[in-house]
Amino acid sequence: MSVKAERLKETIRKELAVLLYELKDVRIKSMVSIMELDMSSDHKNIKVWVSIYGDEKSKEETMKGLVSASRFLRGELARRIGLKYAPQILFAIDNSLERGDKIFEILKKIEH
Numbered sequence: 001m002s003v004k005a006e007r008l009k010e011t012i013r014k015e016l017a018v019l020l021y022e023l024k025d026v027r028i029k030s031m032v033s034i035m036e037l038d039m040s041s042d043h044k045n046i047k048v049w050v051s052i053y054g055d056e057k058s059k060e061e062t063m064k065g066l067v068s069a070s071r072f073l074r075g076e077l078a079r080r081i082g083l084k085y086a087p088q089i090l091f092a093i094d095n096s097l098e099r100g101d102k103i104f105e106i107l108k109k110i111e112h
Contacts, residue, residue, distance in 0.1 A: 008043065009037055016077065020034070032051070034050055043085075047091075049093075050092070
């Protein structure tokens with residue numbers, strides 16, 4: 001990835017984090033963290049890997065809220081960053097923190 005594309009990706013990531021914090025959707029009541037952002041080579045699609053704190057029901061509700069807000073987020077990103085074409089946003093859950101916790105617990109059991 002070029003330096004320019006990497007800078008754009010990081011700018012989108014930061015702005016999206018601010019926008020998620022500012023959302024007033026009641027379904028997004030859990031803690032949401034952007035773990036990774038993948039951008040297509042033509043910059044028209046981004047996949048946002050999010051970590052959502054909470055039980056399965058709250059994760060499901062939060063994902064519904066994120067999907068519902070994606071059109072708004074797309075427009076706001078284009079406006080705030082000054083993009084000619086706003087990228088399509090696809091949200092996906094990143095469970096790497098939970099997997100890491102499970103591995104840590106298994107290692108603790110093995111140690112004792």
